[in-house]
Amino acid sequence: xxxxxxxxxxxxxxxxxxxxxxxxxxxxxxxxxxxxxxxxxxxxxxxxxxxxxxxxxxxxxxxxxxxxxxxxxxxxxxxxxxxxxxxxxxxxxxxxxxxxxxxxxxxxxxxxxxxxxxxxxxxxxxxxxxxxxxxxxxxxxxxxxxxxxxxxxxxxxxxxxxxxxxxxxxxxxxxxxxxxxxxxxxxxxxxxxxxxxxxxxxxxxxxxxxxxxxxxxxxxxxxxxxxxxxxxxxxxxxxxxxxxxxxxxxxxxxxxxxxxxxxxxxxxxxxxxxxxxxxxxxxxxxxxxxxxxxxxxxxxxxxxxxxxxxxxxxxxxxxxxxxxxxxxxxxxxxxxxxxxxxxxxxxx
Ligand SMILES: Cc1ncc(COP(=O)(O)O)c(C=O)c1O
Numbered sequence: 606x607x608x609x610x611x612x613x614x615x616x617x618x619x620x621x622x623x624x625x626x627x628x629x630x631x632x633x634x635x636x637x638x639x640x641x642x643x644x645x646x647x648x649x650x651x652x653x654x655x656x657x658x659x660x661x662x663x664x665x666x667x668x669x670x671x672x673x674x675x676x677x678x679x680x681x682x683x684x685x686x687x688x689x690x691x692x693x694x695x696x697x698x699x700x701x702x703x704x705x706x707x708x709x710x711x712x713x714x715x716x717x718x719x720x721x722x723x724x725x726x727x728x729x730x731x732x733x734x735x736x737x738x739x740x741x742x743x744x745x746x747x748x749x750x751x752x753x754x755x756x757x758x759x760x761x762x763x764x765x766x767x768x769x770x771x772x773x774x775x776x777x778x779x780x781x782x783x784x785x786x787x788x789x790x791x792x793x794x795x796x797x798x799x800x801x802x803x804x805x806x807x808x809x810x811x812x813x814x815x816x817x818x819x820x821x822x823x824x825x826x827x828x829x830x831x832x833x834x835x836x837x838x839x840x841x842x843x844x845x846x847x848x849x850x851x852x853x854x855x856x857x858x859x860x861x862x863x864x865x866x867x868x869x870x871x872x873x874x875x876x877x878x879x880x881x882x883x884x885x886x887x888x889x890x891x892x893x894x895x896x897x898x899x900x901x902x903x904x905x906x907x908x909x910x911x912x913x914x915x916x917x918x919x920x921x922x923x924x925x926x927x928x929x930x931x932x933x934x935x936x937x938x939x940x941x942x943x944x945x946x947x948x949x950x951x952x953x
Contacts, residue, residue: 624704626672627672630672630673630676631697631700632697634676634681635683635697638681638683638684639683639684639685642684642685642686644681644684645684646680646681646684646686646687647679647680647681648677648678650678655678658674658678662674682694682695691846726746726747729747730744730745730746730747733745751789751791751871752791752794752795755789755791755792755795755840755869755871756791756794756795756798756799758869759782759792759795759796759799759837759838759840759869760799761867762782762837762838762867762869763780763799763837763838765837765867766778766780766835766837766838766866766867767780767837775800776799776800776801778835779804779805779833779834779835780801780805780834780835780836780837781801781804781805781806781807781829781834781835781836781837782795782796782801782805782806782807782836782837782838782839782840783807783809783822783825783826783829783836783838783839783840784806784807784808784809784817784839784840785808785809785811785816785817785840785841785842785845785852786808786809786810786811786817787811787815787816787817787842787845787847787848787850788808788840788842788845788871789842789845789846789871792806792840792871793806793808804834805834807825807829809821809822809825814850815845815847815848815850816845816850816851816852816853817841817842817852817853817857819852819853819856819857819860822839822856822857822860823860826860826864836864836866837866837867838866838867838868838869839857839860839861839866839867839868839869840869840870840871841853841854841857841858841868841869841870841871842870842871842872843870843871843872844872854870
């Protein structure tokens with residue numbers, strides 16, 4: 606290889622200069638997109654035109670135009686008119702940490718290839734568990750996305766069910782995952798990656814609201830067993846990708862408990878929304894309660910506590926409680942008599 610080229614590619618000074626230019630370009634782009642959004646979210650072009658442009662540019666274009674051309678030919682997530690596709694507008698500071706990460710390129714395969722991130726992952730998981738309100742025994746690790754998170758969780762489910770060391774001996778049982786027909790396709794893919802095959806994934810139909818039809822669970826389960834399969838897991842969506850609908854996690858949880866099968870909840874987009882109940886969607890009264898990832902758990906816990914307090918107030922009140930002093934940090938509207946005047950939407 607040309608030695609000069611190699612030297613230039615690793616030149617700290619070139620990096621500094623190009624880096625400053627790129628940061629300026631991106632800062633201007635953010636300013637224009639966020640604060641003066643007269644431009645379009647996307648300059649859409651048919652695939653063949655894009656290909657034609659890049660085929661010509663990569664062979665004949667000026668390298669100094671590259672970043673600008675990429676910007677002009679990308680969808681702008683920071684634009685106020687950008688409406689989803691689920692991918693969120695990145696907080697600019699994370700772009701800077703991505704740069705750091707890109708230059709360090711620590712592979713994380715072994716400890717010394719990722720000392721700082723390994724420790725940081727542990728801290729992040731601990732803090733997340735604390736924020737959500739999980740017990741001190743909780744643990745976890747970060748994955749690169751929902752697909753890998755689901756596969757990892759379902760591998761754990763299989764480990765529990767398999768009865769032998771699948772890593773060494775392969776699948777010895779005919780295992781099945783039950784899931785809503787509306788669930789994200791990566792659950793289907795996980796089943797196939799685990800070698801369960803097409804028959805290893807049983808899709809439960811949905812009701813008119815696109816939530817898993819819990820009333821057909823028993824019938825479907827019996828058929829699976831009669832066909833000689835064993836259910837290793839059932840997956841609920843919280844929410845599902847296309848419609849944002851929550852499955853009836855309570856009913857699915859009870860079913861899983863009764864049958865002794867692993868209950869996995871796919872809530873790829875809810876980690877952030879769970880937020881330990883601190884997240885808000887405005888207008889809060891109308892929609893927030895139904896968009897909170899831990900709604901189900903909050904409801905259960907709140908209803909139980911409310912019932913206990915309510916019973917005490919209605920009967921002997923030997924705790925001497927003043928209802929005006931009772932408040933729930935994360936509250937939902939509930940029916941218990943003395944608590945009907947609860948004020949919601951105060952934020953956590
Ligand atoms: C509910 C749900 N599960 C899993 C995934 C897959 O996540 P990823 O694209 O990060 O692998 C998605 C992505 O849209 C999703 O909405």
